Amino acid sequence: MLRRRMLIMLGIVLLIVLVLAGYKAFSVYTLIQGFSAPKPPINVAVATASERPWQSRLPTIGSLKALQGVDLSLEIAGTVKDVQFQSGQKVKAGQPLVQLDSAVESALLETAQADLGLAQLDFGRGSQLIGSQAISKGEYDRLSAQLQKNKATVNQLKASLAKKHIVAPFSGTIGIRQVDVGDYLASGTVIATLQDLSSLYADFYIPEQSLPKIAIGQGVQINVSAYPAETFTGTVSAINPKVEDSTRNVLVRATLANPDGKLFPGMFASLQVILPDPQNRIVLPESAITYTLYGNSAYVVAQKKASDGSLEKDDKGQPILIAERRFIETGERRDGWVMITKGVQSGEQVVTAGQIKLDNGAHIAISDDKTLTDKNSRPRTD
Structure with a gap:
């Protein structure tokens, strides 16, 4: 009786073990079938590498x-008597800007002009007397020299007086003024900037x-x-x-x-x-390029080949497309386009969106979904 019960229990345990083993075998089989099943293709957007005239820059x-620009400054010191411009004003060449106090120079000029008038009278009399030898040649030369000296003094004071009157050297826009009426300005002080724009x-x-x-x-x-x-x-x-x-x-x-x-x-x-002479160059959209520290690359659309070199086809008889990663050399970038100097030929299709899911040899399908392009229009910088 005891032996019979043991055989029954042993049979039940054996049955449970067989059931568990079968379930485990079925799970492993299902997992293997899942891995061996072909993965669906990755949807990508593509563009065709084209050759177009490229104006090098x-x-x-x-x-x-x-074109003309100066900082207006004083040549001589003086006190500002009048400011004749507004900040930011457009001025003409020769327009008065700043007037310094010139009372002393004006008085000295009047004195010099009086001396000049007297020297002219003396020289005129001497010119008449030298003919009758009433004065010596030396006296005549002294009168002539005195006249020239007085003329030079008048010219010197006129030049000094003119420097008290600042005018625009050319037409342009004057900047923010740096002086006010009553300021004493040393020589070299900047009044404002003047720029011809x-x-x-x-x-x-x-x-x-x-x-x-x-x-x-x-x-x-x-x-x-x-x-x-x-x-x-x-x-x-x-x-x-x-x-x-x-x-x-x-x-x-x-x-x-x-x-x-x-x-x-x-x-x-x-x-x-x-630069002159535009030349035909292969160009790609900038979003097709992946920029990395070890080189720039792009995914080119290629057809999958079997071990014997023949093209593989799907169950519908269409060639199986894969993404082939190529390292490329790029040139100038302009308006969303990149010039390609090496790595891609004209007419080849290049992935422009969806690259983030790709690896070399990945199965792909070309999609017409515009949202795919919009979401992945920026260049990658892996």
């Missing part, structure tokens, strides 16, 4: 300078190896941070005939019009010199 940075210079440096690419009259595109959406155009007007010893750079000057007065001297400028 030489990027550089520089600063803006006025009708046209501006853009001075920039280029490396000496780029010098053969630059010529007078070439176009220049200029951007400033104050107006990021606007591009100003100018032309190369001068090339410095000297290479800087310390930097091996050459100073170049471009001239640009400023009719609206938007640009000010001293602004930082980002420039692009338009």
Whole structure:
């Protein structure tokens, strides 16, 4: 009886073990089938590498300078008697700006002019008397010299008096005034800045190896941070005939019009010199490029091949597409496009969106979903 019960219990345990083993085997089989099942393709957006005329440019940075610009300052000391301009006013050449107290110089000029008049009378009498030998030749020469001396004194005082009267040396816009009526100003004191803003210079440096690419009259595109959406155009007007010893750079000057007065001297400028002879170059959308420290790359659409070299096809008879990662060499970037110098041929399709899910050899499907492109339009920087 006891033996029978033991056999029954042993049979029950054996049955439980078999059931558990079967369940485990079924789970492992299901997992294996899941791994071995083909993964669905990854949807990506693509663009075709195309060859188009590419206008090469030489990027550089520089600063803006006025066509004419000075800091108005005094040559001689004096007290301000009258300020004849307003801050920010547009002035004409020769327009009075500041009048210094000139009472002393005016009085000295009157004295000198009186002495000059007397010297002219004495010289006139001497000229009549020298003919009749009533005076000596030496006396006549003394009278002549005295006349010249008095004339020089008058001219000197007139020049000194003129320096008390400050006028605009050229037409332009005057800055914020730095003086007031009654101020005593030493020589060299700055009154205000005067800038001619009708046209501006853009001075920039280029490396000496780029010098053969630059010529007078070439176009220049200029951007400033104050107006990021606007591009100003100018032309190369001068090339410095000297290479800087310390930097091996050459100073170049471009001239640009400023009719609206938007640009000010001293602004930082980002420039692009338009180089001649545009050439056909392969270009890609900037979103197709993955930028990394060890090199730039892009995913090119390729067809999967079997071990014998034949093209593999899906159950619908269509070629199986894969993403082939290639390292590329890039050139200039402009307006969302990148020039490709090596790694991609014209006519090849390149992934422009969906790269974040890809790896080399990944199965892909080309999608027409516009949202995919919109969400992944920025270049990757893995």
